[in-house]
Amino acid sequence: MSEVAATAEAETPVYRAGWIHYTNVAPILDPLRLPPGVTAITGVPTRMNAALLAGEVDIANISAVEFIRHADVLQALPDFSVAVLGPVYSVNLFHTRPLEDLRRVALTAQSAMSVALLEVLLRERGLSPVLERAEGPAEEVLAAGYDGVLRIGNNALQEWYGVVGPLTPETTMTTLPHTGRGRGGADITVTDLAEEWFRLTGHPFTFAVWAYRKDNPPPAALVQAMRAARRAGLGHLARVSAHHAGLLGLPERVVQHYLWNFRYHLEAPDRLGLHEFAAKAVPGHAPLTFGPRPGQESGQEGVVGP
Numbered sequence: 533m534s535e536v537a538a539t540a541e542a543e544t545p546v547y548r549a550g551w552i553h554y555t556n557v558a559p560i561l562d563p564l565r566l567p568p569g570v571t572a573i574t575g576v577p578t579r580m581n582a583a584l585l586a587g588e589v590d591i592a593n594i595s596a597v598e599f600i601r602h603a604d605v606l607q608a609l610p611d612f613s614v615a616v617l618g619p620v621y622s623v624n625l626f627h628t629r630p631l632e633d634l635r636r637v638a639l640t641a642q643s644a645m646s647v648a649l650l651e652v653l654l655r656e657r658g659l660s661p662v663l664e665r666a667e668g669p670a671e672e673v674l675a676a677g678y679d680g681v682l683r684i685g686n687n688a689l690q691e692w693y694g695v696v697g698p699l700t701p702e703t704t705m706t707t708l709p710h711t712g713r714g715r716g717g718a719d720i721t722v723t724d725l726a727e728e729w730f731r732l733t734g735h736p737f738t739f740a741v742w743a744y745r746k747d748n749p750p751p752a753a754l755v756q757a758m759r760a761a762r763r764a765g766l767g768h769l770a771r772v773s774a775h776h777a778g779l780l781g782l783p784e785r786v787v788q789h790y791l792w793n794f795r796y797h798l799e800a801p802d803r804l805g806l807h808e809f810a811a812k813a814v815p816g817h818a819p820l821t822f823g824p825r826p827g828q829e830s831g832q833e834g835v836v837g838p
C-alpha cells in the first residue's frame with residue numbers, strides 16, 4: 533500500500549454497526565448496502581446490547597429496554613423500530629399449566645426485552661413464579677421440570693408453528709389456536725407476549741430501536757442506506773419471505789404474514805407503547821431522546837415525548 537493510500541485509510545473513520553440478525557430484521561438487513569467506512573457485525577439481542585454499551589459497536593438495533601435503561605447516554609434513530617400491534621409470533625411463553633398456576637419459568641439469555649416484558653405482565657396479574665435461565669428447545673425444557681419457557685426470535689417462531697400449526701387451506705395465522713400438541717405429545721399453550729401487552733394497554737409493543745451514543749451519531753449515508761434498504765425489503769416482501777421461509781423450514785405464507793405484521797418505522801403509536809413500557813419497567817428513567825427526523829438531519833436533536 534502506498535504511503536498516500538495508507539494515510540487516507542487511517543484518516544477515514546470507521547463507523548461500526550451491530551445487527552441483531554433475527555428474521556424480523558431481514559426486510560431491512562437483507563437489501564442493505566453499507567456505505568464506505570461502515571463495518572458490521574451480527575449477534576443475538578443481549579450480545580448487541582452489550583457491544584453497544586461497551587463501545588465495541590457505534591450503532592445497533594438493541595432491546596428497547598436497554599435503550600430505556602441507558603437513556604442518559606443513548607439516543608435512537610427517530611424512524612426505525614421492530615414493533616407490533618397485537619401478536620408478534622416470536623416472543624412466546626410456552627406453558628403446560630395456566631398462567632395463574634405457573635411455578636417455575638425458564639428464560640433465555642438471548643433476550644433482555646422479552647424478560648422485562650414478561651416481568652411487567654406477571655406483575656400486572658399479581659403472579660410471581662420463579663424465573664431461571666435455561667436454554668434449549670421449549671419442549672425439552674418443559675419436560676425437564678419447568679412449567680413455562682420463554683423463547684424469542686427464529687426458534688420461538690418455529691416452535692410456535694410446531695405446536696399450533698399446520699395451516700390448512702381454510703386457516704390463517706390469525707385463526708390458529710393458542711394451544712396444541714408438542715412433538716412429545718404434551719399439551720402446550722403458547723402465550724404471545726406482545727398480544728398480552730396489547731390486551732393490557734391497547735398499544736403496540738416496541739421490541740427494538742436503533743441506538744447509538746449521543747455523542748456519536750451515525751453518518752447520514754448509513755441512515756439513508758438503511759431507509760433505502762427498508763423500502764426495497766418491504767417492497768419485495770414476498771421475495772424476502774420466500775428466502776427466509778426456506779432457511780427456517782416454514783411455509784412461505786407463515787413467514788410473509790410474520791414479516792408484514794411488523795412496524796418498522798417507530799411511528800407515534802409505537803412511541804406511545806415504548807413510553808408506556810418505559811414507565812412500567814424502568815420507573816425514573818432518563819428522558820428518551822431521538823435523532824432528527826428524516827429531512828431534518830441538520831436540525832437540533834429532539835427530546836420527543838409520547
Ligand SMILES: C=C(O[C@@H]1C=C(C(=O)O)C=C[C@H]1O)C(=O)O
Nearest residue numbers: 577595622643644645646685740
Ligand atoms: C420480536 C423480536 O424482537 C427482538 C427481541 C429482542 C429481545 O427480546 O431483547 C430484541 C430485539 C428484537 O428484534 C424477536 O426477535 O422475536
